Amino acid sequence: MKSTRLVAAVAVLGLAVAACGSSAEEVPADGGGLGTAQQPVSIRVIANDAFAKQWQDKLVPEFNKKYPNIKVTIDGIPYNDQLAKTMLELTGTTATYDAVLADDPWIPQLAKTGALYDLKGQELAKWNDPEYDWADFHATPLAAGEWEGKQYAVPVRSNLLLMFYNKSLYKKAGVAEPTDETTWEQYFADAQKLVQDTDGDGKTDSWAVGTYFTKDPLTPTVWQTVLNSDGGKLLDDKMQVAFAGEAGVKALQTQVDLLKYAPPGASTYQFNEPLEAFRQGKTATMFMWGSVFKGTAVDKETTTLTPEEVGITTMPAGTAGPGAHRGIWSAGISKKSEHPAAAWTWLQWVTSKQGEQFVGKEFGTFPARNSTLDGTPPADWAGPVYQALKDGYEVASKGQMWRPRLPESDAVQQILALQTSRAMSGQATSQQAIDQAAKEITELLKTKGYGQ
Known part of the structure; x- marks a missing residue:
């Protein structure tokens, strides 16, 4: 009888340990959720300090008009320090950042860590915005976020x-x-x-x-x-x-x-x-x-x-x-994020048709979407600039x-x-x-x- 109780206790302990290990490794079923007014979700983004403050001051408030319960913090890092800091983030044991930004040539190195989601993969599919139009991206800037057949990042500042x-x-x-x-x-x-x-x-x-x-x-x-x-x-x-x-x-x-x-x-x-x-x-x-x-x-x-x-x-x-x-700045989602649903929702909005038009008008940021390039420019000065950009995309490709x-x-x-x-x-x-x-x-x- 005593032996049976010991076996049962060990079994229960084993289940508890397994459950504990599972909760530490698996993303919650709702991906951390999108938050509520009573319990908002917070995400952090590592970005370049050349534009991080612009994003925090103007881009985040615009995003919050649609998603008020996702609180976004943008941390600006000097260019020459950003790759090293991002690599430490993706290879470390804990996650500080839910989304990371990368310059054009960094994507293969970051992807090799295995710590970035394939944005077109099944892991994020349950949180896809049905209106998010992948086919609308110009192939040249979109390719900057690709590596070995997977889309690890999407263009947020084309250049x-x-x-x-x-x-x-x-x-x-x-x-x-x-x-x-x-x-x-x-x-x-x-x-x-x-x-x-x-x-x-x-x-x-x-x-x-x-x-x-x-x-x-x-x-x-x-x-x-x-x-x-x-x-x-x-x-x-x-x-x-x-x-x-x-x-x-x-x-x-x-x-x-x-x-x-x-x-x-x-x-x-x-x-x-x-x-x-x-x-x-x-x-x-x-x-x-x-x-x-x-x-x-x-x-x-x-x-x-x-x-x-x-x-x-x-x-x-x-x-x-x-x-x-x-020279494309692209952004991806860390697999270590406890809130991938909120992080992917944020990134989809920023790179959506609406988000791209907003940053183009407010910051003069170059678009990656054909609908923006071929549509009505946000200002008179942007017309010839967008034409030069389209020409340049073709030349670069x-x-x-x-x-x-x-x-x-x-x-x-x-x-x-x-x-x-x-x-x-x-x-x-x-x-x-x-x-x-x-x-x-x-x-x-x-x-x-x-x-x-």
Whole structure:
């Protein structure tokens, strides 16, 4: 009798332990629910600090008009810290964030953790909004959130590296405005005239170009786009180095040569410096992410220019056509989230037709949906910008103009950033920088088993 009771007690204990383990590992049947007025649900989102405050102050209140019982906190993280922090989040034992944002090349690395939901999969299907239109997304930005056949993230801030130009400075220099057919050869011929004295005091006060020049993971995207526009690739289909040759050297030298027509001290330019120079009318062109257009041509608090003065088009053409570099911010849902229903509901709304139109109007954010691109623009200035964006999407897709799509993408880009900065600063020739980058990336990829 005593033995029977012991067995029964052990069985009950075993069930209790199993139940405890199950509750710690399994998502509640309702996914944490969408909350009630008495018991709201709270979710946290890790985002980039460049736009996190905008989202918290304006986007979240708009979302809460429809979903008042989901409380959203947006945490802004500096760009150079965001990937590392997100990786720690996804590989850790506890979850701080329900949704994570990722730059274009980070998706494979984040997906490899196994900690992101497939947004088109069955696990989230029970919380799908029936009006959420996947087919409406343009294929180019949507592809940024894909990896090995699964959709781990969806575009929340679409972007392309494009060419801005100051129409007034072009006119003063007597130079025809650039188009999508302008070649790099023509661009450099024009650049000589665009370095000019605009006030007649005998001193140069306006230069041809500003862009990334110093060590930064985004600096190599300029010459990468040149490489792509000539039909070249960084890596081939077997993930082997494909830029170690004349095409790679020519592309890097093109970016180095831009310094000849840039303002004094431009070798230290990252993101803010070329932006400020262009907005102050000190440079005639700028190779920069198109999403800064509103702050560059419209918002009086940040620019001296007007929409009528600022043009935007694809980057100069190489032998294979014009250039553009894809840079999409996408967002995914963590499998560690205790509230995946609320997190997926939030993400669907932000990237819905309604949400995309709201952020386009309020923030000047570029759309990813065809219905937005082809519909009535949120403002007069957006019409030509959306056309440039559509052109750029096609160019980027055709030339595969994006950073490497592999889990080691960030490591590859860091190598390229260092060697690019050596060429920009004169510490190495373009040939030496390309050779060293090719050597280091080859060694990196070999240790990861590529091409074997």
